[in-house]
Amino acid sequence: MEQVHVVTREREELLDITGAVQKLVRENGWTTGALLLFCPHTTGAITINEGADPDVVRDITVNMRKLVPYRGDYHHAEGNSDAHIKSSMFGCDQMVIVEAGTLQLGTWQKIYFCEFDGPRSRKLWVQWLGTR
Amino acid sequence: MEQVHVVTREREELLDITGAVQKLVRENGWTTGALLLFCPHTTGAITINEGADPDVVRDITVNMRKLVPYRGDYHHAEGNSDAHIKSSMFGCDQMVIVEAGTLQLGTWQKIYFCEFDGPRSRKLWVQWLGTR
Amino acid sequence: MEQVHVVTREREELLDITGAVQKLVRENGWTTGALLLFCPHTTGAITINEGADPDVVRDITVNMRKLVPYRGDYHHAEGNSDAHIKSSMFGCDQMVIVEAGTLQLGTWQKIYFCEFDGPRSRKLWVQWLGTR
Numbered sequence: 001m002e003q004v005h006v007v008t009r010e011r012e013e014l015l016d017i018t019g020a021v022q023k024l025v026r027e028n029g030w031t032t033g034a035l036l037l038f039c040p041h042t043t044g045a046i047t048i049n050e051g052a053d054p055d056v057v058r059d060i061t062v063n064m065r066k067l068v069p070y071r072g073d074y075h076h077a078e079g080n081s082d083a084h085i086k087s088s089m090f091g092c093d094q095m096v097i098v099e100a101g102t103l104q105l106g107t108w109q110k111i112y113f114c115e116f117d118g119p120r121s122r123k124l125w126v127q128w129l130g131t132r
Numbered sequence: 133m134e135q136v137h138v139v140t141r142e143r144e145e146l147l148d149i150t151g152a153v154q155k156l157v158r159e160n161g162w163t164t165g166a167l168l169l170f171c172p173h174t175t176g177a178i179t180i181n182e183g184a185d186p187d188v189v190r191d192i193t194v195n196m197r198k199l200v201p202y203r204g205d206y207h208h209a210e211g212n213s214d215a216h217i218k219s220s221m222f223g224c225d226q227m228v229i230v231e232a233g234t235l236q237l238g239t240w241q242k243i244y245f246c247e248f249d250g251p252r253s254r255k256l257w258v259q260w261l262g263t264r
Numbered sequence: 265m266e267q268v269h270v271v272t273r274e275r276e277e278l279l280d281i282t283g284a285v286q287k288l289v290r291e292n293g294w295t296t297g298a299l300l301l302f303c304p305h306t307t308g309a310i311t312i313n314e315g316a317d318p319d320v321v322r323d324i325t326v327n328m329r330k331l332v333p334y335r336g337d338y339h340h341a342e343g344n345s346d347a348h349i350k351s352s353m354f355g356c357d358q359m360v361i362v363e364a365g366t367l368q369l370g371t372w373q374k375i376y377f378c379e380f381d382g383p384r385s386r387k388l389w390v391q392w393l394g395t396r
Contacts, residue, residue, distance in 0.1 A: 001361055001368065034168050034259050036298050036359050040370025042314040047220040050174040055207040056216050062205060063217055073326060075319040084320050085327055088311040092373075093359040095168050095225040097133055097259045104133065104257065106172025109224075125368065127298050127361045129261055129393055166300050166391050179352040182306040187339040188348050194337060195349055227300050227357040229265055229391045236265065236389060238304025241356075261393055 002028065002126040008118035012065060014047070014057040015113045017124065021096070022103050024126055031101050033130035037094040040125055043083035043117035045090035051110030064089075083116035090114050098130075134160065134258040140250035144197060146179070146189040147245045149256065153228070154235050156258055163233050165262035169226040172257055175215035175249035177222035183242030196221075215248035222246050230262075266292065266390040272382035276329060278311070278321040279377045281388065285360070286367050288390055295365050297394035301358040304389055307347035307381035309354035315374030328353075347380035354378050362394075 004020045021037065024030075037046050050056040064086055074081035096111065097104040105111070113124060136152045153169065156162075171178050182188040196218055206213035228243065229236040237243070245256060268284045285301065288294075303310050314320040328350055338345035360375065361368040369375070377388060 001363060034261060036361065038359070038361055038368070040368075040373060042312075042320075042370065042372050048174075048224050049216055049220050053208055053210075055209070056174075056213065059206045059208050059213040060217050060220060063200065063213070066205070067199065067331065068327065073330070074323045076317055076323050077319070078317075081320065081323040081327070084313055085324050088313050088324060089353055090220055091223055091355055091358075092312050094223075095170070095227065095359065097168065097170055097257055099133060104170070104172075106174065108174050109172060125361055127395075129298060129395060131259075131261060166393060180306075180356050181348055181352050185340055185342075187341070188306075188345065191338045191340050191345040192349050192352060195332065195345070198337070199331065221353055223355055226355075227302070227359065229300065229302055229389055231265060236302070236304075238306065240306050241304060263391075263393060 004124040004126060006113045006122045008115035008120055011118050012061045013115040013118060014061060016051060016110045017113050018111045021111055025098055025101060025103060030098055030128050030130060033098055035096045035098055036127040036129060038125040039092040041122055042087055043080050044122055045087045045092055045114040046094040047090050047112050047114055048109050049112060050108045052108050080117040086116045136256040138245045138254045140247035140252055143250050144193045145247040145250060146193060148183060148242045149245050150243045153243055157230055157233060157235060162230055162260050162262060165230055167228045167230055168259040168261060170257040171224040173254055174219055175212050176254055177219045177224055177246040178226040179222050179244050179246055180241050181244060182240045184240050212249040218248045268388040268390060270377045270386045272379035272384055272386060275382050276325045277379040277382060278325060280315060280374045281377050282375045285375055289362055289365060289367060294362055294392050294394060297362055299360045299362055300391040300393055302389040303356040305386055306351055307344050308386055309351045309356055309378040310358040311354050311376050311378055312373050313376060314372045316372050344381040350380045
């Protein structure tokens with residue numbers, strides 16, 4: 001498998017990794033099939049959402065914090081239970097179709113690494129599942 | 133990849149697409165492996181849930197609206213930030229196992245396209261990941 | 265496809281199935297590629313989260329119950345609409361990378377079957393998507 005490295009700067013942040021993933025596809029000569037993106041961190045996730053207006057990821061981050069607040073009925077002593085919960089809500093895996101060596105995304109879609117307990121240095125794992 | 137076309141009629145709606153997906157499997161002669169269903173829209177999603185009692189999808193739709201309301205602390209000017217948030221919560225990808233040319237679903241499971249900002253004309257992308 | 269059997273003991277519970285899944289990988293001689301784990305139950309799900317401190321799964325369970333309460337504006341007569349909603353939020357599918365016959369998980373990650381309407385006897389389906 002391959003890796004993508006990500007450095008986050010905020011506690012909660014959605015970071016556009018589309019370019020880095022497309023670069024991997026090109027460098028490895030992956031042509032037709034699908035990619036599995038996997039986040040090995042339990043306080044992060046991967047999602048796909050709109051990339052045209054930065055207010056969309058702002059709205060996602062702010063409102064997920066409202067839904068799952070930083071402080072609450074948490075027993076886990078590290079103070080990041082909110083991040084673990086959001087990780088399971090968004091999910092640590094993401095599949096993306098590849099055709100002719102190009103990530104197949106909708107017009108407005110970008111792939112985001114979701115940081116819920118940063119800032120940190122993170123990595124994503126990428127497994128190619130080609131059909132040819 | 134193949135496509136499934138969907139026309140939604142409500143702002144928020146879960147539409148059963150199981151038959152359309154099974155039809156694709158049969159028409160393409162896909163036998164054993166898995167399908168990747170991918171929603172290229174950032175205000176939609178794909179999920180699998182109960183299909184026997186229509187009240188289940190009603191309860192999902194109504195209570196997701198309560199969790200992530202239409203109006204709120206949103207900066208995105210298009211007025212559909214709730215739909216973007218729900219899209220990331222449910223996810224735009226869905227894997228389904230296929231055996232002997234048949235979708236493998238639990239007794240009560242149906243595949244749903246989730247419309248969160250309709251009514252619209254939508255499409256789903258389908259990538260075959262066969263093992264044989 | 266293969267199966268993993270799970271017996272849950274609480275109404276809501278996250279059960280560590282990492283060992284059972286790794287056993288399947290070894291017994292089947294799966295080497296390099298990815299696994300699709302699929303929950304055929306509409307009141308269960310699969311997630312990956314921290315396994316070191318049991319308080320993390322406790323915090324997830326307790327706070328998901330707060331977000332999506334047992335009683336609410338539900339029409340479905342079986343009294344488990346909360347479980348159906350959580351099933352779609354966490355998702356019934358989970359992909360995991362396999363290398364050299366070993367599940368590739370982050371340092372703190374474990375694979376969990378999520379029971380939202382137990383106690384019950386459950387099964388998970390496992391489809392191998394090998395690349396070699």
